[in-house]
Amino acid sequence: MNIAYFLTPKQDTAYLYDDYTVRQALEKMRAHGYTRIPVINREGAYVCVIGEGDFLWYLIDLNGPEGVSMARAEGLKLRDIFPLRTTREYKPVRIAATRAEVVRVAMNQNFVPVTDDDGSYIGIVTRRNILKYLTAAGGILSENDSTSGVKKPSEEGDGE
Secondary structure, three states, rough: OOOOHOOOEEEHHHOOEOOOEEHHHHHHHHHHHOOOOEOOOOOOEEEEEEEEEHHHHHHHHOOOOOOOOOOHOOOOHHHHHOOOOOOOOOOOOOOOOOOHHHHHHHOOOOEEEEEEOEEEEEEEEEEHHHHHHHHHHOOOOOOOOOOOOOOHHHOOOOOO
């Protein structure tokens, strides 16, 4: 089985374009309740993952005589931020990656961006999807385990 089984496709994920302003990016992240989100360019190529901390540290670094304001942030594009500051690199994998590769990467990040062979962003694999698969396939949760608080994938509907 390839990693496409775990993939949440691009159309079902939130992402930012690298020409979004800081304000647009923060508003979209807030609307979705995300602390980290993939960034792509207008051609669809994966660029990076940016997080709240990246914005915070960038705005602190900008804090000069004018101070920091949302009005000032409206003129800043994401592509101006991430070459200078991303606190943590989220490594993407190609769609042809093995399950073992994806699991290794997912151990250090909440989700794994997935690209095609040309580097275009096609979706993400979440730790949740990996754990749901392992739970269902390996019988990690027993039918009588009511203290776990975790439902088997068959009990959740579409869940995403």
